[in-house]
Structures are given as structure tokens and as C-alpha cells.
Amino acid sequence: MQWNKYTLKEARTKVKLSQTALAGELGVHFRTVQNWEKGSTPIPASVFPTLDKLFGESSDVVPREEYNKLVEALNSATELNRKLTDIIQSSIQLTD
Known part of the structure; x- marks a missing residue:
């Protein structure tokens, strides 16, 4: 999946996961997740595979x-x- 502020928030809220809980899963501060969802900072590509696994969006590509x-x-x-x-x-x- 192409992760951006919209797709991240949509996936997170769809599974009823708080920003704090997501931050814990990713090993980042919850404000980092807030900033990603606000678009203040870009989501680093290094977390894409983890997001894919967490939200069932895995791809072999x-x-x-x-x-x-x-x-x-x-x-x-x-x-x-x-x-x-x-x-x-x-x-x-x-x-x-």
C-alpha cells in the first residue's frame, strides 16, 4: 500500500487502534504518529512493511x-x- 496521512489514519481507525497503540507497535512516540497523520512529517518508507503487516495490506511486490x-x-x-x-x-x- 502507498502510505500517506490519509491511508494511515483510515487504516488505524478502521481497526479501532489509537495513535498511542500504533506508536507502541512501531516503536515510535505517539506524537510521531500524530505528525504523520497531520502531514507535518512524511511517513518513512522504513515503516511501510510494518504498517502493511499490521493492517493486512501485505504485498509481494x-x-x-x-x-x-x-x-x-x-x-x-x-x-x-x-x-x-x-x-x-x-x-x-x-x-x-
């Missing part, structure tokens, strides 16, 4: 931006692993 970040991180990790392997192999050859 990963947003393109998150997918691209994950692929980039995996590529970086793979490259770093290759460089470290090269360094280790070079140091082994020097000591032989």
Missing part, C-alpha cells in the same frame, strides 16, 4: 526504488568480496 537499492548493495558487497579475496590470495602467495 517490492517497489522499484527499494529493489534497485538492494541490487546495488549486493553488487557492492560482491565487488568488495572479490577485492578482499584477491588481497588474501596475494598475501598467501607472498608468504609461500
